Structure formats: C-alpha cells, structure tokens
Amino acid sequence: MNKKITIFDSTLRDGVQGQGISFSVEDKLKIVKCLDKLGVEYIEAGNPGSNPKDIEFFKRIKELTLKKSKIVAFGSTRRVGVETKDDNNVKNLLAVETDAICIFGKSWDFHATEILKTTLDENLQMIKDTVSYLKGKNKQVFFDAEHFFDGYKNNSEYAMKTVEAAKEAGADAVVLCDTNGGTLPQEIYEITKAVQDAFKDISIGVHAHNDMGMAVANSIMAVEGGANHIQGTFIGFGERCGNANLSTIIPILQLKMGFNIVDSEKLSELTSSARFISEVSNITLNDDAPFVGNGAFAHKGGMHIDAVCKDPVSYEHIEPTLVGNKRRFLISEVSGKSTVYSQIQKISPELPKDCEETKIITERLKELEFQGYQFEGAEGTVELIMRKILGKYKPFFELIDFKVIGEQPSLDSNFKSTAMMHIVVDGKKEMTAAEGEGPINALDKALRKALEVFYPELQSVRLVDYKVRVLDTGCATKAKVRVLIESTDGEEKWSTVGVSTDIIEASWVALVDSIEYKLIKNIEKKLKAYF
Known part of the structure; x- marks a missing residue:
C-alpha cells in the first residue's frame, strides 16, 4: 500500500x-x-x-x-x-x-x-x-x-x-x-x-x-x-x-x-518498548494487552496447546516474534501431557514425547496443585520444578538460617521489621540484616542484600506485584496461604508461587524461586551470546 x-x-x-x-x-x-x-x-x-x-x-x-x-x-x-x-x-x-x-x-x-x-x-x-x-x-x-x-x-x-x-x-x-x-x-x-x-x-x-x-x-x-x-x-x-x-x-x-x-526489525522491538515505557511510567502493563501483553500469546487449554504445537495458526493470528513477544503455554489443572512436554522441550529438547519424565512432572504438578499451588500464572516456579526433576538444576546458594523480628510499638508509629540472614555461596559465607515495612519486605531486602555480593545482576530485579490468597478459610489463622509474586528486571517479567501455613515461609519459597529463575535466565543468555 x-x-x-x-x-x-x-x-x-x-x-x-x-x-x-x-x-x-x-x-x-x-x-x-x-x-x-x-x-x-x-x-x-x-x-x-x-x-x-x-x-x-x-x-x-x-x-x-x-x-x-x-x-x-x-x-x-x-x-x-x-x-x-x-x-x-x-x-x-x-x-x-x-x-x-x-x-x-x-x-x-x-x-x-x-x-x-x-x-x-x-x-x-x-x-x-x-x-x-x-x-x-x-x-x-x-x-x-x-x-x-x-x-x-x-x-x-x-x-x-x-x-x-x-x-x-x-x-x-x-x-x-x-x-x-x-x-x-x-x-x-x-x-x-x-x-x-x-x-x-x-x-x-x-x-x-x-x-x-x-x-x-x-x-x-x-x-x-x-x-x-x-x-x-x-x-x-x-x-x-x-x-x-x-x-x-x-x-x-x-x-x-x-x-x-x-522497519520490520524495529517492529520486533514493539513488546520490549511497551514494557520499557510501562516501567518508566511506573505502571503494570496489562497481561491481556494486544500484541505486547504477557498473555497476548498465552495458551491454557490442553486441546488448544496441542493444536498450536501442530500449527500455531490454529489459535494465533500472527507469529509472536513479529512484535517481539513470545508464545506461552500455561500449566494448570486443565493441562495435559502435551502441555507439560512442550515446556520440557525448552529445557531438554532431546527427550522424546513419551518419556517417563513427562509423566513424573505431570504427576508432581498435580500433587502440588492438590496442596494449594496454582501454576497458571507462575511459569518461573514451573520451570524450576521441571529442572529439578530433569537434573538441570543447581542451587545458587544455601540458606543456613534467617530470623525475622517485628517490634510494636515503634517510635514512628510504623510497624518496622528486621530480617537477619546467613547464606553460603560456593563455600563463602555472607551474613546480613535489613529493615523493612513489615516482615516480608525485610526478608526480601535481606536476601537481595546478601546475594548481590555474589550476583550483582540482581540489582536490576524488583517485585512488581505480591498477592496472598487464603486457601482454607475454615481454619482461621492457621489456614494455608498461597503467595504469588511477580518480578521484573526492567525487560522481562516472571511469576513464582509458594504455599504454606506460614505466610513468611510461603513468601520465602516464592522469593527464592524468583531469584533463581532470574539467575538461570542470565546464564542461558550468556550461553546463547557465546555460541
């Protein structure tokens, strides 16, 4: 034209x-x-x-x-x-x-x-x-x-x-x-x-x-x-x-x-540009935003995913890479083995479709869902679970212990908390402490402060969303809770989940997954650039 x-x-x-x-x-x-x-x-x-x-x-x-x-x-x-x-x-x-x-x-x-x-x-x-x-x-x-x-x-x-x-x-x-x-x-x-x-x-x-x-x-x-x-x-x-x-x-x-x-090569920067501008604007880009949203090319239903694996045109009106986005398969209770295998291929492409690992991972995910986990919006945690079963995971640090202290009343009327943490990375110990607006914020700050000594790239990572869901309300204050957090490094966003009767433990699980997911992705980027 x-x-x-x-x-x-x-x-x-x-x-x-x-x-x-x-x-x-x-x-x-x-x-x-x-x-x-x-x-x-x-x-x-x-x-x-x-x-x-x-x-x-x-x-x-x-x-x-x-x-x-x-x-x-x-x-x-x-x-x-x-x-x-x-x-x-x-x-x-x-x-x-x-x-x-x-x-x-x-x-x-x-x-x-x-x-x-x-x-x-x-x-x-x-x-x-x-x-x-x-x-x-x-x-x-x-x-x-x-x-x-x-x-x-x-x-x-x-x-x-x-x-x-x-x-x-x-x-x-x-x-x-x-x-x-x-x-x-x-x-x-x-x-x-x-x-x-x-x-x-x-x-x-x-x-x-x-x-x-x-x-x-x-x-x-x-x-x-x-x-x-x-x-x-x-x-x-x-x-x-x-x-x-x-x-x-x-x-x-x-x-x-x-x-x-x-220019066509510039069009492929559309998604990263939208996400950058949302970051600078301090707003969250809607997942369902056409073309550039995190869910614009996300598929959940088992039959849909199977069809997309055979031919993407079956449920996608354009190729996601044309606008710099990517296809996502969401793991949930309606997912089948085809969905799980499509995710396994990203980690271990050499495995055949009918491999035993697919069955083991599917059963493990369903077991965790029964415990209260929800994986539809927690692709970071899903990938880490798969890596652990596939033998493609190595922890980035070892936690010796942490302690969270809350004091009330405080001098400025705010409920301040302090977290003290002791970790080990490659045999080197690091002890640190941080103050936060509540126990979870203090824990988050202390963990990052300790790990940034070894992994300075974590300085770009921040939480953009934190959700808590009470799973069994009949249990009152001893109810199990699910914590879903969304993180970003300014370019990509990812979500992780943790479940426990202790909100601090559930938050800790989600925080650790978030950080380890980021570090794994950094290693993959470096390998791609090298080869």
Missing part, C-alpha cells in the same frame, strides 16, 4: 494527564530515546508554557541527537483579544525552538461561545492567526481540531469552517479530535471521509480517546475514511479512560493493513 501513515506519539503530553502518571525530566528523556529507536516519527513532548518541568525538558532535549523522531511542542491558539505576537503561550512555543508545533483550537461552536466566551468568527480568526504566524516562523504546524466530532454532529458547517481556517493559514495537517471519546466507529469513518472529500489537498489526522473502549477501532476507521496521521499514547494511558493505544495500532496498520509504519 503506497499511502503513508504518520504516527504521532503524545505519551509525554496527553499521557501525563492520566491518573497516577508523573514523569521526571529524566523519565521523559528515556521515553524519547525509546520511541526514537523504534522509529516513531513525531513525539509531542509537552506544553513549554505550563510548568517548569517541561521548560527544563525542552532545554535538555536539545542535547540529544535523534535518528528518526521530531520533537513537537504543544499549545493553544492565541487567547481571545490578544495579538498572536504578544501571546505568552505562542512566545513560549517559539522559545523552545522545536521544528514542529501542535496547536489546538475549538471546532465545536458550543465550546467557542460557552467555554471561551467568544464569537464564532473570532474563534476562526484565532485559528488562522496562530497557524499563519507560526508558519511564518518556518515551523511545521499541526492543528488539533478539539471536539471536532461532537462539533460536527452539532453544527457540521461550523466544524468544517475551522478545518478550512487552519488549511488556509497553512497547517501541515488538521487532526480531528474525538476529545470526549463518545463517537462510534461508523460515525468516525463517515465524518472523516466527509472531511477528506472536502479537503483533498491537506493531511487529515485523528486523535481518539478511549472513553467507550473504542479508541483503537476509531483510529483504524479514520484511516479507512482517509486519515493518514494518527495520534495516541504508546501504551494507551491518558486522561480519563486513556488515549488510542499506539502499541496496538502500529502492528494492526503494518501487519493487517499493509502500511509500512516502522
């Missing part, structure tokens, strides 16, 4: 309006580098007149040499009754010296008269003046037609006049915004097509919000209607319910619709 689609990322501007999202300047610079490496064409980086952090960012970004991306400053049209050259917002936009600027203005007559408290003609003049002034400064200018779809449905004639005003002033693209996120896909298609038919000689874009869960679908329908510029945030977060998710849109456009969005 010859038509070019421009990707415009707003993670650092619209994304920061999402609940719980706050970037430091360093965070923003890291995300810019990631998006540039992937090949995103435009990165909207913030409003230089809104806060000191954005002002500092625009100073620092000049120090970076970007290979692909262009940095975009964001702001509004001039204010009512103010000449463009005197408008402080416009001055701030020019001061940061970006090659591209995105200006938003009102396209809904209601907003012009009731929110801005101006006339419809003055609103059009504000659009013309601001766009033409910035074009006169040799800037590439995108005009975000705010609330365009709502405006079109209420007064199509006036909404179209705002597009015409931006076009006549020289805008490089007019972006139709579904600002409230309440427009249906078919409406998006029809309205976008009407605009494209009326303005054939200007680039038309779309900016969709996810208030009805349709931001991705709406963006795709806009492309079908003629749009060639898509705005969104990389993993979908943003104000209210979020923005169009570019990590979903990019592979749809490239793999399903034939557009050349990024």
Whole structure:
C-alpha cells in the first residue's frame, strides 16, 4: 500500500494527564530515546508554557541527537483579544525552538461561545492567526481540531469552517479530535471521509480517546475514511479512560493493513518498548494487552496447546516474534501431557514425547496443585520444578538460617521489621540484616542484600506485584496461604508461587524461586551470546 501513515506519539503530553502518571525530566528523556529507536516519527513532548518541568525538558532535549523522531511542542491558539505576537503561550512555543508545533483550537461552536466566551468568527480568526504566524516562523504546524466530532454532529458547517481556517493559514495537517471519546466507529469513518472529500489537498489526522473502549477501532476507521496521521499514547494511558493505544495500532496498520509504519526489525522491538515505557511510567502493563501483553500469546487449554504445537495458526493470528513477544503455554489443572512436554522441550529438547519424565512432572504438578499451588500464572516456579526433576538444576546458594523480628510499638508509629540472614555461596559465607515495612519486605531486602555480593545482576530485579490468597478459610489463622509474586528486571517479567501455613515461609519459597529463575535466565543468555 503506497499511502503513508504518520504516527504521532503524545505519551509525554496527553499521557501525563492520566491518573497516577508523573514523569521526571529524566523519565521523559528515556521515553524519547525509546520511541526514537523504534522509529516513531513525531513525539509531542509537552506544553513549554505550563510548568517548569517541561521548560527544563525542552532545554535538555536539545542535547540529544535523534535518528528518526521530531520533537513537537504543544499549545493553544492565541487567547481571545490578544495579538498572536504578544501571546505568552505562542512566545513560549517559539522559545523552545522545536521544528514542529501542535496547536489546538475549538471546532465545536458550543465550546467557542460557552467555554471561551467568544464569537464564532473570532474563534476562526484565532485559528488562522496562530497557524499563519507560526508558519511564518518556518515551523511545521499541526492543528488539533478539539471536539471536532461532537462539533460536527452539532453544527457540521461550523466544524468544517475551522478545518478550512487552519488549511488556509497553512497547517501541515488538521487532526480531528474525538476529545470526549463518545463517537462510534461508523460515525468516525463517515465524518472523516466527509472531511477528506472536502479537503483533498491537506493531511487529515485523528486523535481518539478511549472513553467507550473504542479508541483503537476509531483510529483504524479514520484511516479507512482517509486519515493518514494518527495520534495516541504508546501504551494507551491518558486522561480519563486513556488515549488510542499506539502499541496496538502500529502492528494492526503494518501487519493487517499493509502500511509500512516502522522497519520490520524495529517492529520486533514493539513488546520490549511497551514494557520499557510501562516501567518508566511506573505502571503494570496489562497481561491481556494486544500484541505486547504477557498473555497476548498465552495458551491454557490442553486441546488448544496441542493444536498450536501442530500449527500455531490454529489459535494465533500472527507469529509472536513479529512484535517481539513470545508464545506461552500455561500449566494448570486443565493441562495435559502435551502441555507439560512442550515446556520440557525448552529445557531438554532431546527427550522424546513419551518419556517417563513427562509423566513424573505431570504427576508432581498435580500433587502440588492438590496442596494449594496454582501454576497458571507462575511459569518461573514451573520451570524450576521441571529442572529439578530433569537434573538441570543447581542451587545458587544455601540458606543456613534467617530470623525475622517485628517490634510494636515503634517510635514512628510504623510497624518496622528486621530480617537477619546467613547464606553460603560456593563455600563463602555472607551474613546480613535489613529493615523493612513489615516482615516480608525485610526478608526480601535481606536476601537481595546478601546475594548481590555474589550476583550483582540482581540489582536490576524488583517485585512488581505480591498477592496472598487464603486457601482454607475454615481454619482461621492457621489456614494455608498461597503467595504469588511477580518480578521484573526492567525487560522481562516472571511469576513464582509458594504455599504454606506460614505466610513468611510461603513468601520465602516464592522469593527464592524468583531469584533463581532470574539467575538461570542470565546464564542461558550468556550461553546463547557465546555460541
């Protein structure tokens, strides 16, 4: 397909309006580098007149040499009754010296008269003046037609006049915004097509919000209607319910619709990019996120797994490696020997399908499930169990003992705990202690502190989730508990599980599995790199 689609990322501007999202300047610079490496064409980086952090960012970004991306400053049209050259917002936009600027203005007559408290003609003049002034400064200018779809449905004639005003002033693209996120896909298609038919000689874009869960679908329908510029945030977060998710849109456009969005080798970095940005953003990437989620290509049912082993196309719409993800087979009570064998092959590919080890491992997993273990979301523990039975496991340390002490009351009213630990690695002893917010946190800190002496690579590992489930509630405080923890090293995520009547012991089992799994994966990476 010859038509070019421009990707415009707003993670650092619209994304920061999402609940719980706050970037430091360093965070923003890291995300810019990631998006540039992937090949995103435009990165909207913030409003230089809104806060000191954005002002500092625009100073620092000049120090970076970007290979692909262009940095975009964001702001509004001039204010009512103010000449463009005197408008402080416009001055701030020019001061940061970006090659591209995105200006938003009102396209809904209601907003012009009731929110801005101006006339419809003055609103059009504000659009013309601001766009033409910035074009006169040799800037590439995108005009975000705010609330365009709502405006079109209420007064199509006036909404179209705002597009015409931006076009006549020289805008490089007019972006139709579904600002409230309440427009249906078919409406998006029809309205976008009407605009494209009326303005054939200007680039038309779309900016969709996810208030009805349709931001991705709406963006795709806009492309079908003629749009060639898509705005969104990389993993979908943003104000209210979020923005169009570019990590979903990019592979749809490239793999399903034939557009050349990024280089194919860069597309294979899509998953790692999404996970990196989620880490920097301090949020957990949903396992069920299309294309890039940990469960996007996860199979659980025995018959499904058997079919995928015969031919992946039976239950996968694309090859996972195209987007840098991987296929996962989940071990659970509905798994059969085929599922277990598929996992064994990753560790001992030389073993035949009907080997005795498959039977032994299957029985062991079912035995542990009867005791309260759940392996569906604990692939780290499953692999360690298999390695122990297959003779492919060697412990990385020996625990001599640990002691956890909790004191109450404490001076600062917080329940502080202390863990003391004594371990041995290759005959060398290490004793350490750590204080934590409760016994499990103290134990986690002490274990890492001791092991990092021998395995410094563990410094990158942290827990991202910790879940406790009481298994037999009728036993009250002596009930058995299951602890599931999720860990990450900033690139990969893995889960491990422990079960005991003692929550500290259950947590200890899961923590040790998590660390040993990471160390095993590091050894495998080194071997692959060597050979």
